[in-house]
Amino acid sequence: MTRLLDALALGWLGVRNRPARAVMSALGVALGIGTLVLVTGIPASGQASLDRQLTALGTDVLQAQGGDVSQQPVELPTAAAAMVRRIGPVERASAIANLNVRVLRTDLSDPNDTAGVSALAATPDLLTAVHGSLSSGVFLTAASERLPAVVLGHTAAQWLGITSVDAAQAPRIRVGTGWFTVVGILAPMPLTPELEQAVLVGWDAARSELGFGGHPTVVYLRAVESQLEAVRDVLPATLDPAAPGLVSVSRPSEALAAKRATQGTFSALFLGLAAVALVVGGIGVANTMIVSVLERRREIGLRRALGATRGDVRLQFLTEAVLLSGLGGLAGLGGGLVGSLGYAMVRGWPPEVPLPAVGAGLLGALIVGAVAGLYPAVRAARLAPTQALAAV
DSSP, X not given: OHHHHHHHHHHXXXXXXXXXXXXXXXXXXXXXXXXXXXXXXXXXXXXXXXHHHHHHHTTTXXXXXXXXXXXXXXXXXXXXXXXXXXXXXXXXXXXXXXXXXXXXXSTTSOGGGGTTOEEEEEOTTHHHHTTOOEEEXXXXXXXXXXSSEEEEOHHHHXXXXXXXXXXXXXXXXXXXXXXXXXXXXXXXXXXXXXXXXXXXXXXXXXXXXXXXOSOOSEEEEEEOGGGHHHHHHHHHHHHOSSOGGGEEEOOOOHHHHXXXXXXXXXXXXXXXXXXXXXXXXXXXXXXXXXXXHHHTHXXXXXXXXXXXXXXXXXXXXXXXXXXXXXXXXXXXXXXXXXXXXXXXXXXXXXXXXXXXXXXXXXXXXXXXXXXXXXXXXXXXXXXXXXXXHHTO
């Protein structure tokens, strides 16, 4: 322990006595480690922003529905959504039901004008289950789902000629044989086009106003992305244990495949750029230490003449190289963090710096210093006292 402390003191003395050279040598490592943090932090923030946008599309959403060999819809259990929520990786689940009633703008409208609009019973938790949002108005609530109120899908609203909702003068449409007030319009939802073309009626209102029996026809769920395929495998048996073959489940969206592909691409990029940055820094430290050995032969000779062993000399120069790299690594780490976080804030991305990159940066700086200082340390230790003093 005493020997190591002495080596640290001597190494620090060597760094402190040559400040200009130490700064220039540490600068190379700082640039390398700073580059490492930047090339991991900035793409990580960009990837986090991209992941957020892709997730908002519904990359973690699955859709399950019943259907027989003739492709006719099959009703699911009334507690289908609750059954799905009991699956471990599932985070949200909600159900809808096709009401099979006609939707008209007015009772004088041509039925052919809204032939593509479907009426669906829905619950207030549907919006969160499918990553949906509103372009106007409000969504169904626990109170309004009992009332004759509806929310229009984006495409359905265009077909019905309703572009916005004003609470003071809310438009009404005819659903089945009754009149319903439009309280909201959904924003575009490209991964769930069936909801874009739908008129959503509250679950309880559909029971009381339209004779709905309470059996859903489709279940939407959100699950942990890494477990999406596993959830898809157990979903049919969960919804219909007696006949799981009658339950079809959608495949994970293509957006999820794109998301995973970008993650793999970024990972490969990180490794390549980080390796180049560390090699550049190591070359700078090695060059400085070799020159230092040549210039400090008198010091080496005096230490050997006073009883220092070859191991002591090796440890001194190796410690000095590690200290140089460590100081450069800390400076580069600080600069890289400031740069990557600042860039992310300017671009409006979520600030994100991978902690493994920070740890790898510090560890990499120390390893680079040790490797770069190994040859100069061995060369210094091989100098005999008489040769070192005679060369001065």
